[in-house]
Amino acid sequence: MPSTQFVFFTMFFLSLGGITFYRNHILSVLLCLEGLMLSLFLLLAIWSLETNTTLFMATPMLLLAFSACEAGLGLALLIATTRTHGAANLNSLTTLRW
Amino acid sequence: MNPITLSMFTTALLSGTLITLSSTNWLMAWMGLEINTMAIIPIIARKHHPRATEAATKYFLIQAPAAATILFCAITNAWMTGQWEINQMSTDLPIILILISLAFKMGMAPVHSWLPDVLQGLDLMTGLVLSTWQKLAPFYLILQLHSTHSLTLILLGTMSILVGGWGGLNQTQTRKILAYSSITHMGWMLVILQFSPELTLMTFTLYVTMTLPVFMILHQNNTLSINKLPILATHTPTISALIPLLLLSLGGLPPLTGFIPKWLIIQKMSHLGLFGLATITALSGLFSLYFYLRLSYISSITMSPSSNLTTATWRLTPNSIPLGLKTTIVPSMMLLPLTPMINSLLL
Amino acid sequence: MTFIMYIALLVMVVGLGAVVAHPSPYFGSLTLVVVSGAACVVLIVYGGTFLALVMFLVYLGGMLVVFAYTTALAADSFPYTLTYGDVMLYWTLYMGLSLICYVKCTVVGVVEGWDLFENWEEFGIFESDVRGMALMYSDVGSLLLIGGWMLLLTLIAVLELCRGNSRGALRAV
Numbered sequence: 001m002p003s004t005q006f007v008f009f010t011m012f013f014l015s016l017g018g019i020t021f022y023r024n025h026i027l028s029v030l031l032c033l034e035g036l037m038l039s040l041f042l043l044l045a046i047w048s049l050e051t052n053t054t055l056f057m058a059t060p061m062l063l064l065a066f067s068a069c070e071a072g073l074g075l076a077l078l079i080a081t082t083r084t085h086g087a088a089n090l091n092s093l094t095t096l097r098w
Numbered sequence: 099m100n101p102i103t104l105s106m107f108t109t110a111l112l113s114g115t116l117i118t119l120s121s122t123n124w125l126m127a128w129m130g131l132e133i134n135t136m137a138i139i140p141i142i143a144r145k146h147h148p149r150a151t152e153a154a155t156k157y158f159l160i161q162a163p164a165a166a167t168i169l170f171c172a173i174t175n176a177w178m179t180g181q182w183e184i185n186q187m188s189t190d191l192p193i194i195l196i197l198i199s200l201a202f203k204m205g206m207a208p209v210h211s212w213l214p215d216v217l218q219g220l221d222l223m224t225g226l227v228l229s230t231w232q233k234l235a236p237f238y239l240i241l242q243l244h245s246t247h248s249l250t251l252i253l254l255g256t257m258s259i260l261v262g263g264w265g266g267l268n269q270t271q272t273r274k275i276l277a278y279s280s281i282t283h284m285g286w287m288l289v290i291l292q293f294s295p296e297l298t299l300m301t302f303t304l305y306v307t308m309t310l311p312v313f314m315i316l317h318q319n320n321t322l323s324i325n326k327l328p329i330l331a332t333h334t335p336t337i338s339a340l341i342p343l344l345l346l347s348l349g350g351l352p353p354l355t356g357f358i359p360k361w362l363i364i365q366k367m368s369h370l371g372l373f374g375l376a377t378i379t380a381l382s383g384l385f386s387l388y389f390y391l392r393l394s395y396i397s398s399i400t401m402s403p404s405s406n407l408t409t410a411t412w413r414l415t416p417n418s419i420p421l422g423l424k425t426t427i428v429p430s431m432m433l434l435p436l437t438p439m440i441n442s443l444l445l
Numbered sequence: 446m447t448f449i450m451y452i453a454l455l456v457m458v459v460g461l462g463a464v465v466a467h468p469s470p471y472f473g474s475l476t477l478v479v480v481s482g483a484a485c486v487v488l489i490v491y492g493g494t495f496l497a498l499v500m501f502l503v504y505l506g507g508m509l510v511v512f513a514y515t516t517a518l519a520a521d522s523f524p525y526t527l528t529y530g531d532v533m534l535y536w537t538l539y540m541g542l543s544l545i546c547y548v549k550c551t552v553v554g555v556v557e558g559w560d561l562f563e564n565w566e567e568f569g570i571f572e573s574d575v576r577g578m579a580l581m582y583s584d585v586g587s588l589l590l591i592g593g594w595m596l597l598l599t600l601i602a603v604l605e606l607c608r609g610n611s612r613g614a615l616r617a618v
Binding site: 001009026033059073090095097 | 176180
């Protein structure tokens, strides 16, 4: 595994750790999700560029579209949560415990 | 929700799963999973009350990283081997990670704790969709990876059975109990997966058949917690007589349908000489039997004290039994004599 | 070119570490913009000029929206900047952890070499990624259809989630 690939792996796992260990603002979690998608985009794009697979060149675009969809949905949920809970905090999402 | 919008999301829900089911490529499978998530979230948050919104947010925050991890493992596999096919994964690390993230999507044991929470925020019909149809796509992907990493599969399976049983013991909310029951059944499926994928498929089918009438009955009478279960006796007396059988069928008692998968799974394991595993799974099934028994005890084995006025509400408003309930309630109790047929159809 | 590549890779990891250390969201989104800029540089060096362009536009657009959201929702009177104690702590922690992993992997031999695959010659329309992108309109057109349908679905889902009197505006009254 070349070091460049290690860099992308590090990006992915950093973002995943950021999502996992953070309990405060939903927006920060959504930013981490964007970082996750960025590293996936890079991995996919560079894989198809290195192997010169023309058929796979379009897939990073689709990934980008899907990650944009996810980001949009996340922001909508953020708004909905702010409206219903009064705060966009992950700590305040506790009504489902009972 | 506007029926046109609802129909659009339902179509997307169906086609997302179908895209995953019909794909051989990890990328398409991932797309199907994403479409699925995208379609179910407005349906989850349909009622717009705080609990529904919270359930939708939690569901999204669980599913999105899980799907991203699945794609990450697929890309890693492609970097290592140049292979995008689902059933041709060969490197260990991506396989283990992908199994765990698929289990995450389905809500299985070490990564299960979102499922009871999310289910608690939904009405029961959406909960039914969440615990059956939504599990189909990740379940199918796991089914295709059946011969890859046996230790992970066994660990996920046994932990799910144990945790599903333990978690449900002290619950008083029917939706949480059903969530834990779903975790347990998923565990049974994963334990047998590498030895006989057909048995897994059969267990899934029978689980759907058995859990459908339970969800529908609880939905029809709006019984969201255990202390509302005695209502069944006054609202729908016939169903109240049947619900202990249904619940015990879910728990896997012999003359009922739920016994088939447990019987065949344990038989298969003992044929293969895995007596320790068979003992662990059989014994930990007792945990879930305990809470099914408690549910059926409260719902119809005892009569709760009530005044004369409330005993006969079924006469005033005749409850029509929905068609889906009628058709599933019989096979969910009485399929045991047909075991040879099911066996020859699926195995 | 190699030097630029090293710098870009470094900016990517360090910047993402800063995002992950969770400063206040608008610092996070600004940092993410820098990270995506560096990612574009990496992509260009690898020869994916069109992909880099598209990604920069999409990420910049998306980050603009996120930035608007963050400034609209920002309620903290003492925002956590990048130099705030906790953020700095986590940032250095994450960076140190990544460095340890890297050193460990190089010692074991899992990671070796740099493989700076320099495919970039000229900016042109005959790069391989442009050809691949053209395939999106012919051979893999069904994927384009699915992507477009997904975007439409998102639009309706977002509308459905944030629709109605009490759910329209950003703030609870």
